[in-house]
Amino acid sequence: MKAPTTPRDRARWRDRLVHLLLPAPCLACGTPLPAAGNSLGLCPACHDRLRPPAAGCAICSRPLTGALPEEWCCASCRHRPPAFDRLLALWSYEEPLDAVIQGLKFRRLDYLGHHLGTAIAIHWQEILSEADLVVPVPLHWWRRITRxxxxxxxxxxxxxxxxxxxxxxxxxxxxxxxPQTSLGRTERLANLQSAFRIHPAVNLRGKRVILVDDVATTGATLEAAASVLRRHGATAILATVAGKTPLRALPGPTEDQLTL
Ligand SMILES: [Zn+2]
Ligand SMILES: [Zn+2]
Structure with a gap:
């Protein structure tokens, strides 16, 4: 581990040390955590409340109602598939995952990123191990410096x-x-157009990429990032997030579609 060199590094080390030495409270309910085994900064009861996203489209993971055949895709993905091959979301982005993500983003608890990434890798190990590269969705340099x-x-x-x-x-x-949260889907897509480029030293031709973000809401950020990767030669893209914001479920397959 690198020794702290800047005031920001020192502050982060201090926060981490305090969190390690003092009996830290659970990020979601405030209960003092036991000394060991506090994955994600949650007490065992809150950890048990983490839920997978609702059943939905096999590609974009949009929730769909009714009984879904395996690998069922929503109408939107069938008519106009997104730039990524699949969106893999580990948990639904609601309590208590929101407390973990906010700790990671706004309280400088950067080790939570390690916990989330490890949980994703273990859960999706079989499918993710096929990839060639792991690529994060980048932040603008100014937001990266302030965070x-x-x-x-x-x-x-x-x-x-x-x-x-x-x-x-x-x-x-x-x-x-x-910030994307104040915008609708069409506005988000327009907002994100040309927001990403590929680093000139990177060659993506023929590469299978795991594209990583913390949370997906509509998937517009991942769609914009994936389309840039695809344009530069990536042949497969698995978009991977820790949390998926629960959206209203769309109608699932009709009787006719199920009996075909
Ligand atoms: Zn708790
Ligand atoms: Zn879909």
């Missing part, structure tokens, strides 16, 4: 280490985008 690090990079590095796959900062954010 201290890119939370998606912390998750991506843990996946890379766990699965022994090369990490690559292949994507570069070339302009700042306003």
């Amino acid at each position: 201290g690090y890119n939370q998606s990079e912390r998750i991506a590095r843990a996946i890379s280490r766990r699965l022994h796959l090369p990490f690559s900062a292949a994507l570069v954010r070339c302009r700042r985008t306003p």
Whole structure:
């Protein structure tokens, strides 16, 4: 581990040390954590409340109602498939995962990125091990400086280490985008157009890429990033996130579709 050199590094080390030495409270409910085995900074009861996303489209993971045949895709993905091959979301982005993600993003608890990445790598090991590169969704340099690090990079590095796959900062954010949460889907896509480029030293031709972000809401950020990777020669893209914001379920397959 690198010795702290800048005031920001020192602050991060201090936070980490305090968190290690004092009986830290559970990030979600505040209960003092036991001395060991606190994955994600959650007490065992809160950890048990983490839920997988609702059943949905095999490609974009949008929730769908009714009984779903295996590998069923939503109408949107069948008519116009996204730039990524699949969106793999480990948990639904609601309590208590929101407390973990906020700790990672806004409280400088960067080790949570390691916990999240390791959990993703273990859960999806079989499918992710086929890839050639692990690439995080980048932050604009200004946001990275104010936050201290890119939370998606912390998750991506843990996946890379766990699965022994090369990490690559292949994507570069070339302009700042306003916070995505205030925008609708069409606006998000427009907002993200041309926000990403590929680092000139990286060759993606023929590469199978794991694209990593912390949370997906509509998937617009991943779609924009994946389309840039695809344009530069990536042949397969697995978009991977720790949390997927629960969206209203769309109608699933009709009786006719199920009996075909
Ligand atoms: Zn708790
Ligand atoms: Zn879909």
